[in-house]
Amino acid sequence: MTALPAGESAAGVVSAVGVGKRYGPTVALHDVSLTVHPGESHALVGRNGAGKSTLVSILTGLSATDTGHVEFGGEPAPPLSKQDDWKARVACVYQHAMVVPQLTVAENLFLNRQAGGGFSIGWKSLRRKARDLLDSWDVHVGVDTPAGELSVEDRQFVEIARALSYGARFIVLDEPTAQLDSQAIERLFDRMRQMQAGGVTFLFISHHLHEVYEVCQAVTVLRDAKHVLTAPVSEVGKARLVDAMTGEPGGLSVRDAASRESLDADAAEILSVDGLSGDGFRDVSFRLRRGEVVGLAGSNASGKHQVAETVYGLRTPSAGRIRIDGSPLRPGDIPAALRAGIGCVPRDRHHEGLVLEHSIADNTTMSILDKLGRGGIASPSTRHAKATQALKDYDIVAAGAEQPVSDLSGGNQQKVVLARALLSDPRVVVLINPTAGVDVKSKEALLAVVDRVRAEGKAVLIVSDELDDLRLSDRVLVLRAGAVVAEHQAGWSDGDLVADIEGVELS
Structure with a gap:
């Protein structure tokens, strides 16, 4: 695996150990293990139906495992009933925005956390906290802007900032570039690198394999609900990566x-x-x-x-x-x-x-x-x-x-x-x-x-x-x-x- 930053635990930010999951007769995951180390961007790739979404739902506290377990920093994951504890450890930013479009950026950032003491909302304080949070992560959007008016790129950054506000420093990015053009993708990758330098760790899911080589340090491949490969990106050529995903040699064949x-x-x-x-x-x-x-x-x-x-x-x-x-x-x-x-x-x-x-x-x-x-x-x-x-x-x-x-x-x-x-x-x-x-x-x-x-x-x-x-x-x-x-x-x-x-x- 990639080298760890000085002083970091080898336990990893998150580890799935021997995880298995079934839905009726369907095996969604079979004995899958994964460790993501501090400060890295770790790619999770595989064909549709390989088990990526199931693994993410387990790593983010949305689903329970049938076998195996999940650890954060070497400690057992919280019970599923303690969702606030999960939010303090991990968050997922999905391809389709999870913001409430009718609410402002500030309201989305502190959704269900607006009130201070009692039941009243201090709007001035809420806007100030939102601005301070966005500034701390170099996100340049107006706190009073309705979230529905933001670009796809800015909505993603708002969701990342919201996750970080809970204390999470491990972020799952699920197909984050699917609706972005090339310039927005480069801005996203630059921001990811800045956040990595600030101690944030990413699990990066994408079907665009060239992005894996551009922004990730390690890669894990799932195929048919099983773990196939984990290695430093620098040691895995694109042909080998495609072979691992498909189980077949030859990669993508497109007729010119x-x-x-x-x-x-x-x-x-x-x-x-x-x-x-x-x-x-x-x-x-x-x-x-x-x-x-x-x-x-x-x-x-x-x-x-x-x-x-x-x-x-x-x-x-x-x-x-x-x-x-x-x-x-x-x-x-x-x-x-x-x-x-x-x-x-x-x-x-x-x-x-x-x-x-x-x-x-x-x-x-x-x-x-x-x-x-x-x-x-x-x-x-x-x-x-x-x-x-x-x-x-x-x-x-x-x-x-x-x-x-x-x-x-x-x-x-x-x-x-x-x-x-x-x-x-x-x-x-x-x-x-x-x-x-x-x-x-x-x-x-x-x-x-x-x-x-x-x-x-x-x-x-x-x-x-x-x-x-x-x-x-x-x-x-x-x-x-x-x-x-x-x-x-x-x-x-x-x-x-x-x-x-x-x-x-x-x-």
């Missing part, structure tokens, strides 16, 4: 568009976008032909997501025109987009792509009910048959078509979203961050489906922060400050594309 036959020059144009302007972008124009994949790249503030959402009807443009096969598309109208032959995988599967409490059958068929029965009423057997076929076609790991989508791993949830988008046999497929929050093998499977539908003659518009996602593209358009600033043909280099995204010149 430059390696396949060029698009037929006579391929018909199917989507035309002319002078499109809207919230966060202006005067965007491009064409998309049958069997062609066009990527949109840029920072989260570039306008790329808004362009794609406007094409699908999630947003209404202020100017410009969209045509499908030469026919105008009614702006800001999702049903019209569906009828015109556009399918979409939206940016946020939890809030825009799925009804989590409903079954796989409900989710996969909801956009084609008008095709399955009169008046949009489809028989349960018809919906079940369609969903069962989707399970096979998209390799969705589930107990069956009636299983609630909320029970699935992130990768399998995303496959359900993709299955629904393609079940209507669209002519244009809009994919927005299609592999966000999924493991390396699920990513490979999702991108293979994209390559397959392209080969069938569908046109694909893919928007992503992941360079691997964009490698399928025949062309990549780069947006910056809401405008298209560059176009890269298949075979582009990472350096050239990133330079255009960031607006820098390579020497």
Whole structure:
């Protein structure tokens, strides 16, 4: 393991020793051990369903172990009933913010701790304490700002500061970069390093393996609910890390568009976008032909997501025109987009792509009910048959078509979203961050489906922060400050594309 700071105990900030957990017949963890040492950032990686979330719930006092135990600084963890004692030792900052958006930053920082003596709240004192706390950790947000108005980045820092205010110096970061652009990620990593120097320890969970090498000193791999590997990051190459996660050699296999036959020059144009302007972008124009994949790249503030959402009807443009096969598309109208032959995988599967409490059958068929029965009423057997076929076609790991989508791993949830988008046999497929929050093998499977539908003659518009996602593209358009600033043909280099995204010149 990595060397400990002088004077620190070898016991570690936290240790899970022989931890096991079952949910009915499902083994969620089997004899897993993990030690995180003081002042380090320790990565926890593995495929969806590997056991990471279960281990985090045990390390943060949300779940009890069936076997084994947890220690903090060599001492037994508190009973689950003593949640204040847990908060003084550990906190988790999740991908989806756990702040109350209607309350101010100060109110969120001291939620359920506002009152001083008695039942009254000293608002002046509360704001001062909040400001002192934020200043002590170099977090620059207004204490009277409603939390819902903060950026994703600032919400995360507020949550970290809240955890530190309880006395915890061990923070679990669960997919913290999933909704951040590259500049915000760098700021997060800089802040993590500063906090590490101040005595804070992190358990860092991410599917972006390059981040592990950038910010972590040690890494633990879980696979199939078991511990596979713990080692210093400096001693584990990326290929070995992927092999440990998947149990297979070879790592991620993504087909580069430059390696396949060029698009037929006579391929018909199917989507035309002319002078499109809207919230966060202006005067965007491009064409998309049958069997062609066009990527949109840029920072989260570039306008790329808004362009794609406007094409699908999630947003209404202020100017410009969209045509499908030469026919105008009614702006800001999702049903019209569906009828015109556009399918979409939206940016946020939890809030825009799925009804989590409903079954796989409900989710996969909801956009084609008008095709399955009169008046949009489809028989349960018809919906079940369609969903069962989707399970096979998209390799969705589930107990069956009636299983609630909320029970699935992130990768399998995303496959359900993709299955629904393609079940209507669209002519244009809009994919927005299609592999966000999924493991390396699920990513490979999702991108293979994209390559397959392209080969069938569908046109694909893919928007992503992941360079691997964009490698399928025949062309990549780069947006910056809401405008298209560059176009890269298949075979582009990472350096050239990133330079255009960031607006820098390579020497």
